[in-house]
Amino acid sequence: MTYVVGVTGGIGSGKSxxxxxxxxxxxxxxxxxxxxxxxxxxxxPCLRAIAEHFxxxxxxxxxxxxxxxxxxxxxxxxxxxxxxxxxxxxxxxxEILAQLEQACSPYVILSAPLLLExxxxxxxxxxxxxxxxxxxxxxxxxxxxxxxxxxxxxIMKAQLSRDARLLKADDILNNExxxxxxxxxxxxxxxxxxxxxxxxxx
Ligand SMILES: CC(C)(COP(=O)(O)OP(=O)(O)OC[C@H]1O[C@@H](n2cnc3c(N)ncnc32)[C@H](O)[C@@H]1O)[C@@H](O)C(=O)NCCC(=O)NCCS
Ligand SMILES: Nc1ncnc2c1ncn2[C@@H]1O[C@H](COP(=O)(O)OP(=O)(O)OP(=O)(O)O)[C@@H](O)[C@H]1O
Numbered sequence: 001m002t003y004v005v006g007v008t009g010g011i012g013s014g015k016s017x018x019x020x021x022x023x024x025x026x027x028x029x030x031x032x033x034x035x036x037x038x039x040x041x042x043x044x045p046c047l048r049a050i051a052e053h054f055x056x057x058x059x060x061x062x063x064x065x066x067x068x069x070x071x072x073x074x075x076x077x078x079x080x081x082x083x084x085x086x087x088x089x090x091x092x093x094x095e096i097l098a099q100l101e102q103a104c105s106p107y108v109i110l111s112a113p114l115l116l117e118x119x120x121x122x123x124x125x126x127x128x129x130x131x132x133x134x135x136x137x138x139x140x141x142x143x144x145x146x147x148x149x150x151x152x153x154x155i156m157k158a159q160l161s162r163d164a165r166l167l168k169a170d171d172i173l174n175n176e177x178x179x180x181x182x183x184x185x186x187x188x189x190x191x192x193x194x195x196x197x198x199x200x201x202x
Pocket of ligand 1: 067069071074088112155156158159
């Protein structure tokens with residue numbers, strides 16, 4: 001059975017920065033944010049349903065999803081967010097499971113911002129939470145996305161609180177320091193996960 005490590009953390013906590021380090025060590029990463037883009041590619045049933053529900057204004061001239069416009073819409077209207085989640089989450093889960101099945105590194109990372117909210121941790125042997133203070137999360141996300149503070153706060157409210165997430169962690173990666181410090185922690189965790197994989201096989 002594939003040993004799956006679930007990686008989660010709130011928006012801007014550093015999941016992608018952390019999983020990039022695991023990838024450098026040869027570990028396959030299945031990333032729910034990437035899968036969420038795959039299921040709304042032009043021609044997919046999900047993109048058609050979004051265009052029917054919200055109107056063609058939500059598509060760009062090229063017929064792709066206008067992600068910025070959809071982000072503004074769903075994080076200012078909880079009912080629209082619930083509608084989108086109920087459309088996309090089953091499709092995302094199905095594709096994640098297919099990608100996990102194909103993965104073949106010693107263990108596999110499943111990275112998902114909503115890992116715990118959507119019970120995806122049931123497919124994981126271990127849960128690693130990437131943790132930073134809410135202030136730093138806000139600051140790094142605003143800088144990365146050039147989004148208004150209120151929008152990032154609304155996204156944070158749509159996710160588990162920092163405390164609730166930490167309660168469900170098997171391992172915690174503190175990402176308040178430099179990328180070098182993050183890399184060091186990933187290297188240590190990698191050794192532990194490799195040992196756990198070997199132990200599982202014995
Ligand atoms: C609303 C969309 C189009 C915005 O796209 P955009 O390119 O601006 O952001 P991106 O997809 O990179 O997401 C950025 C971050 O927002 C947060 N986020 C995204 N969707 C959600 C959601 N439904 N609920 C809570 N937080 C979310 C996550 O922390 C995510 O890492 C997009 O996030 C989306 O399709 N969301 C619904 C699918 C989903 O739930 N994805 C999360 C992975 S399961
Ligand atoms: N240790 C660090 N020091 C400085 N900047 C960092 C550090 N870790 C991450 N960042 C930066 O913070 C921002 C958020 O990090 P990242 O994109 O990895 O978060 P994420 O958890 O994947 O976010 P999302 O949930 O939106 O996908 C990025 O611009 C990234 O380059």
